[in-house]
Amino acid sequence: MKQAVRVLGQRAHLRACCAPCSPLPPIATAIELGASSSVSHAAPARGFHRARHSQLLGSLRVAPLLAHRFARAARGVLSSATRADVPLLLLLSTIVATAMGRLALSQRGKSAAHEQASSAGVDELTGVDGPTADSSDGSCESSGSLETAYEMGEVIGHGHFATVHRGRHRASGEEVAIKHIAMSSDSSAIRHEIEIMRRIGSHRNIVGLRDVFETEDGWYLVLELVTGGELFERLVQKGAYSEKEASALFRQIGEAIAYLHKQDFCHRDLKPENLLLSTQEEVDDAATVKICDFGLSVALEDGATLRDRQGTWAYWAPEMFAKSGYGKEVDIWSLGVILYIILSGRHPFDAPGRSDAQMRAFIQEGKFAFEHEAWASISAEAKQLISALLQHDPKRRIDAETLLRHPWIVGTHVSEAPLASTNLQEYQQMRKKWSAALVASMHRTKSMRKRYSDLGLAEQVGNA
Structure with missing residues (x-):
């Protein structure tokens, strides 16, 4: 009888729970937890590598079955309760059936959404749409551990923070590069770069991300194997090259940036x-250029702006020095600096003796010129393109799509005669000094941040 009284006491609450605009009653949550605890899930791989979970409820048949058992068990209560409670018990069984039905549909919907997200390139971590990865590029999608999926060979490169x-x-036999980053590195920065690369997807002129594994000793990024080395180093080794060769190489860089900007990303x-x-084949107009290092890249829609100053200031656009904000146009400016160097072997804003x-x-003033003797044999079309890329006003700067339509990029009447002298080797030596100074500054700033953090004064240390 006490059970019957307890059931009758819940009548008003159950009616409220069954209102059309109300969410599922609390009993649905209890059922979901109970059902979940009885299902065995495949253990997901570490980090971002996840095994697909089996469907919690394979069929809607579970719902009416449970409702039937609930009603049968309730007959015991009827023996000590009045017949007037029959509608209430039927209502309870209906609630259970509805809850289970909604749960099953929800799980099916989640499974379908997961499949659709995987095929559409939706990032599982953020839910943000990204371009679909091109399966024709040989990208590897495997489950399990790094050792199970890949063979790791000799060391082919060292960095300041990675090997x-x-x-x-x-499975496929594809040769890859496996980048190991120690766990002591900045976790948030590494996760950010991984997320960006996964969302970017596949492009011929972008180093592709194949896989990611997180272990106790750090991260392992499985990347497309690129063996040709730095473009500038190879140009130095090649010696004299023509505007036509430079145009073909630079077009590929422009295509990669056009792709990034179309996907609403800024490399920075x-x-x-x-x-x-x-x-490592000969550098010519058939060589393939790849852009790498997306650690500072951000998702940025057209018209949106950023204020934080990131990257190497020698390639910054004027607006990055200001406090008014900047957009994707900063990538175009950097392309202008790079093209200027490729054709002359000099930085457009540097000169001997300049501090x-x-x-x-x-x-910041956008002051550069073509007065050096290296520019004597360079075409007017090339100079005009550089001027358009290094336009001081970002609103008047050409975009990546316009760049790809420029006559010098298209290849119309571009000279095939070797350039007289680019002095690129001299520039390479100077650039390496800049890199060494930048790394030293990064280490010094990191040490200062730790020291100030111990004193509770970390906010006094600015960005490197």
């Missing part, structure tokens, strides 16, 4: 170090 190994995907760190060649402060002032 790169040659590797091979066991375009510089010679981040331009690679896919193979860093003076160089920054010239960048």
Whole structure:
């Protein structure tokens, strides 16, 4: 009888729960937890690598079955309750059936959404749409551990924060580069770069991300294997090259940036170090250029602006020095600096004897010229393109799509005669000094941040 009284006491609450505009009653949550606890899930791989979960409720038949059992168990209560409670018990069984039905549909919907997200390139971590990865590029999608999916070979490169190994995907045989980043590195920055690369997807002129594994000793990024080295280094080794060859190489860089901007991404760190060649074959107009290093890249829609200053200031646009904000146009400016260097072997805003402060002032004013003797044999079309890329006003600066339609990029009447002298080797030596100074500054700033953090004064240390 006490059970019957307890049931009758819940009548008003149950009616409220069944109102059309109300959410599922609390009993649905209890059922969902109970059902979930009885299902065995495949353990997801570490980090971003996840095994697909089995469907919690395979069929809607579970709902009426449970409702039937609930009603049968309720007959015991009827023996001590009045017949007037029959509608209430039927109502309870209906609630259970409805709850289970909604749960099953929800799980089916989630499974379908997951499949659709995987095929459409939706990032599982953020839910943000990204371009679909091109399966024709040999990208590897495997489950399990790094050792299960890949063979790791010899070390092929060292960095300040990472070591790169040659590797091979066991199933497909594809050769890859496996980048190991120690766990002591900045976790948030690494996760950010991984997320950006996954959302960017596949492009011929962008180093592709194949896989990611997170272990106790750090992260392992499985990347497309690029063996050609830095573009500028290879140009130095090649010696004299023509405007036509330079145009073909630069077009590929422009295509990669056009793709990024169309996907609403801004690279923010375009510089010679981040331009690679896919193979060690001879550098000519058939060589493939790859853009790498997306650690400072951000999702940025047209018209949106940023204020934080990131990257290498020698390739910054004037607006990055200001406090008014900047957009994707900063990538176009960096392309202008790079093209100027490719054709002349000189930085457009640097000169012998010029200090860093003076160089920054010239960048902010957008003051450059074609007066050096290296420009004597360069075509007017090339100079006009550089001027359009280095337009001081970002609103008047050409965009990536317009760049690709420029006559010098299209290849119309571009000279095939070797350039007289680019002095690119001299520039390479100077650039390496800049890189060494930048790394030293990064380490010094990191040490200062730790020291000030221990004192509770971390906010007094600015960005490197």
